[in-house]
Amino acid sequence: MLTTSQLIQIRRDLHQIPEVALQEHDTKQYLLKVIQQFDQQFLQIKTVPELPTALLVRVQGKQPKKTIGYRADIDGLPVKEKTGLAFSSKNEGKMHACGHDIHMTVALGILNYFSEHQPQDNLLFFFQPAEESKNGGKLAYEQGVFAGEWRPDEFFALHVTPDLPTGTIGCRNGTLFAGAAEINIDLYGQDGHAAYPQRANDMVVAAAALISQIQTIVARSIDPIESGVITIGKVRAGTIRNAIAGHAHLEGTLRGLTQTMIEQIEKRLREVTAGIGQSFAARAEIEINQGGYWPVENDPKITAEFIDYMKNNPAVKYQETEPAMTGEDFGYLLAKIPGTMCWLGVEDDSQPHSATFNPQESAIEAGIKAIVGFFEEHM
Known part of the structure; x- marks a missing residue:
């Protein structure tokens, strides 16, 4: 021994x-x-x-x-x-x-x-x-x-x-450990001069709206007795203060205590992202990677x-x-x-x-x- x-x-x-x-x-x-x-x-x-x-x-x-x-x-x-x-x-x-x-x-x-x-x-x-x-x-x-x-x-x-x-x-x-998935979102609009917003489509504003809407998913789409988390931990947009950003990239993670809950959060996240894309006349692309990290x-x-x-x-x-x-x-x-x-x-x-x-x-x-x-x- x-x-x-x-x-x-x-x-x-x-x-x-x-x-x-x-x-x-x-x-x-x-x-x-x-x-x-x-x-x-x-x-x-x-x-x-x-x-x-x-x-x-x-x-x-x-x-x-x-x-x-x-x-x-x-x-x-x-x-x-x-x-x-x-x-x-x-x-x-x-x-x-x-x-x-x-x-x-x-x-x-x-x-x-x-x-x-x-x-x-x-x-x-x-x-x-x-x-x-x-x-x-x-x-x-x-x-x-x-x-x-x-x-x-x-x-x-x-x-x-x-x-x-x-x-x-x-x-x-x-459940001992939650399941986890990586989130990658890209919003595509039109860049332009800060002085002429009407000639551009600002993806900083679209990203801000999306982040705010994402916070409602757990608060309003998940049973409060259960638990879920969505965190957007990285946002990248723009190159200079006086130019409107035509592209925004967001990275985050979602977590849930059951696979059913993760799939429900994922569904709502895709719907909210598509809705923001439509409301801002932007092209919205979302990728969610869970791999083997199930609950x-x-x-x-x-x-x-x-x-x-x-x-x-x-x-x-x-x-x-x-x-x-x-x-x-x-x-x-x-x-x-x-x-x-x-x-x-x-x-x-x-x-x-x-x-x-x-x-x-x-x-x-x-x-x-x-x-x-x-x-x-x-x-």
């Missing part, structure tokens, strides 16, 4: 080599090196030519009735680290600022345990590239990675959070069992959590394969995606023990 010091060293090694989406080659090689040191009696390793940084490991069960999947994301972020840690990132401008180094270490600890203690059911570990961007889970699913004996009947995953005490397992039935909707039956185990195990610190508006591409996999995602508390003053995020390493063993214990009971 991996010792506490070995687990911490693995985490620190991984922390030093962050790589962004679909470029996780060194990370994959490190994972392979560690896994190849485990007892191989029950293990089968699979790589994917179509998704070269992905890695799958199958553990053969004693008397399997199903295959239980466990996913760990492996990519880092384009963030320049400012933690000052002795094991800070060696890759300039890249950092494991979302805790995926912790995710991988927990997964390796779980895999190591079951490589030495053959499980009742089959286990499938999916070390997934490109969670932060390029929706690696969706890519893997669409490329047929989960076929035959490599298809899990259930899928599980965890995500670190600094908002829970170290080692605490947080979960809820229903993480936990399966009711499986999650009820998961929560029951965590609540009633005296060795586990458990806390019911509220939905988060952050996105996670595990939602796409849960839309195809039932399962559960949970939080692992890592107690830090900094938030994920920040340059100073520094999760508590003592959470690693707590996460491993909680998931191993649940899997053994679940089988």
